[in-house]
Amino acid sequence: MKxxxxxxxxxxxxxxxxLSNQVFKIDSTNNLxxxxxxxxxxxxxxxxxxxxxxxxxxxxKLDTHLILLTLVSTLTSAIFFVYAFYxxxxxxxxxxxxxxxxxxxxLFFAYKNRAISYTYQFANTNTPLFTxxxxxxxxxxxxxxxxxxxxxxxxxxxxxxxxxxxxxxNDNTNNTKSSECTKHLDFLxxxxxxxxxxxxxxxxxxHHRFFGKNDAEKASTENVIYFPVxx
Numbered sequence: 001m002k003x004x005x006x007x008x009x010x011x012x013x014x015x016x017x018x019l020s021n022q023v024f025k026i027d028s029t030n031n032l033x034x035x036x037x038x039x040x041x042x043x044x045x046x047x048x049x050x051x052x053x054x055x056x057x058x059x060x061k062l063d064t065h066l067i068l069l070t071l072v073s074t075l076t077s078a079i080f081f082v083y084a085f086y087x088x089x090x091x092x093x094x095x096x097x098x099x100x101x102x103x104x105x106x107l108f109f110a111y112k113n114r115a116i117s118y119t120y121q122f123a124n125t126n127t128p129l130f131t132x133x134x135x136x137x138x139x140x141x142x143x144x145x146x147x148x149x150x151x152x153x154x155x156x157x158x159x160x161x162x163x164x165x166x167x168x169x170n171d172n173t174n175n176t177k178s179s180e181c182t183k184h185l186d187f188l189x190x191x192x193x194x195x196x197x198x199x200x201x202x203x204x205x206x207h208h209r210f211f212g213k214n215d216a217e218k219a220s221t222e223n224v225i226y227f228p229v230x231x
Contacts, residue, residue, distance in 0.1 A: 054153040066110035073103035
């Protein structure tokens with residue numbers, strides 16, 4: 001049986017299971033890329049690091065492969081016991097005992113080597129974004145990637161706090177800043193936090209903030225006649 005295999009280059013984690021292949025990669029522009037290939041689901045997603053909570057929820061779970069192996073061994077043992085009872089075959093009893101001992105040892109091993117899962121959430125909310133799972137509790141590759149990811153998220157948030165005062169005061173980088181805001185807005189839209197009308201309204205505000213209103217918008221505003229209102 002093929003078990004999960006994981007390897008990492010600090011900022012990249014390949015997570016392979018029987019049913020899916022996943023790649024998590026942190027790029028140089030502070031984004032997390034998630035690519036998943038599965039029989040019933042394909043995903044290619046980009047998440048800005050400053051939208052991720054740096055404190056993932058951790059849980060210990062039994063390895064699913066070992067649990068499956070335990071169930072198969074238990075079922076096989078039960079079949080041999082039933083066969084030995086009706087057929088009076090000593091060898092069947094021996095096989096049943098072996099498979100029973102195998103299921104008990106596998107269950108014990110699964111409990112002693114519980115895997116840790118890390119569920120990352122949308123910043124300042126309880127909305128889950130993605131989960132990283134270890135196949136065994138001693139899987140250092142996943143832990144290395146989690147530590148690297150948490151460190152990058154904290155660094156990005158600290159840098160954002162330092163730059164927040166002067167964020168809108170440098171006209172030379174308006175295009176870059178506008179693209180960053182739009183990238184965050186696209187992420188919120190793709191995850192259902194923003195509907196079409198709100199997306200368009202926020203997108204206009206972003207454009208106005210960095211580039212001002214265009215000629216058509218200025219003309220429409222200038223042609224409005226405001227009538228006095230009686231008190």
